[in-house]
Amino acid sequence: MAQGPSTSDASGAAAIDPLLPDAPGPDSESALPSYADVSVKIPGLVFQLRRDARGRLQLTELVGSDPIAAVLSPLRDVLDIRQRLGDLMGEAYTEVMRSVEHSAHWLSPITTRLRLACPESAPRWYSIQAIPERLDDGIVWHGVMVDIEEQVAEEQRLRYLSGTDELTGLANRRAFMGQLERAVSLSTRHATALSVMLLDLDHFALINDTWGEGLGDRVLCQLAALVASQLRQEDLLARMGSDEFALLVPLTPAGRSRELGERLCQSAARHDFGIGRQKVTVSIGISDFVRGGNSAQLMQSVHANLMDAKRLGRNRVVHRWAPWKE
Incomplete structure (x- = not known):
């Protein structure tokens, strides 16, 4: 009996996306509902970032209710978001892109934090974690972005107290x-x-x-x-x-x-x-x-x-x- 397409690792076992269990492929029309379902359980944003064979970065999915979504959502209509990310991230852009390149080369997770300007509020700290998946025509990252402003403030307070x-x-x-x-x-x-x-x-x-x-x-x-x-x-x-x-x-x-x-x-x-x-x-x-x-x-x-x-x-x-x- 014929079966639908599936991905397998070297041992023949079906690969499991750690962030999106049983998620359809990136090109599936039902991908957005899957990300939306996951975002309900995560205090932040769920995103999908794709890099094509020419090195262009595209924000293909972004769901969640964090205020920073208002800044990032317009990027979904941009063919290559690298310049826009540079404008948005400022000095942090170089380090973030270095993490992206390292992840693309080694297929290792991206784990970083950066401070972003939010609409109608002071800049806030965010944690970004993403898992890469190699495709025939590039790489896609499935990730989460979480507001850690309170966590960073507490870390700074403890560092201050430890030396003050x-x-x-x-x-x-x-x-x-x-x-x-x-x-x-x-x-x-x-x-x-x-x-x-x-x-x-x-x-x-x-x-x-x-x-x-x-x-x-x-x-x-x-x-x-x-x-x-x-x-x-x-x-x-x-x-x-x-x-x-x-x-x-x-x-x-x-x-x-x-x-x-x-x-x-x-x-x-x-x-x-x-x-x-x-x-x-x-x-x-x-x-x-x-x-x-x-x-x-x-x-x-x-x-x-x-x-x-x-x-x-x-x-x-x-x-x-x-x-x-x-």
Whole structure:
């Protein structure tokens, strides 16, 4: 008995489209209802992209209710959408087309994400996944396009929190130490100056005990803002924990950083932190990086200088050569 046409793999087993089970061939008139049926179950758009033997790209199917459909639907009437995609995707176009070429060559899935401008709203992030199928006259991709704006926003929030002090909004210890490692590497490679400063708020426990932790937190935030206002864009200020702050000062020898430290001490002493007549002061230790050393030695040296500033009466800056230089 004669049977209808079917596709088979090398073993003779019938091939199954992972996105569209039992879907008819791309040229079938009933293809659109099949895509529509699938789109009901997917929170986004279902599409079919075809590339002919001449390399022209055509958007042959697009179903779904996402707002971006209003932007993409007109492309179904375009014989070759590559230029229109370039206008729509901007800088992302090159990377997307690289994924398309790789998929066409290896018949591997396309998995990418990009940001697209939506009608009457800010640009949003979308995830695109598509499975290729080779045809006699080209390749067709069966794909889905899903709005992932909320997912990307959450990823960005978590990345921000992983490197940010929640109270002050400054970099945290983890972020500072990572940046310090990179700065030490650059200083070693290019023989450039690098210094680090540790700044500790004097008698902070007394401030908390007298005025309460809420006002103590306000003092920390004010101090962070006061210091940050006197830094260059390339400097990195971080809260290392409790009342201790660190400052990474690239391309600057410690002698110059000491001048900055003195200004910070004076600024803190003059500033009104809103705790009556109680004076807020800071102690600062500074060390410069020496080629042949490492970040751990640098932090050990600057911490020793901070302890000396405390021991010598607080409200002062101490800068001494690192132990391994002597």
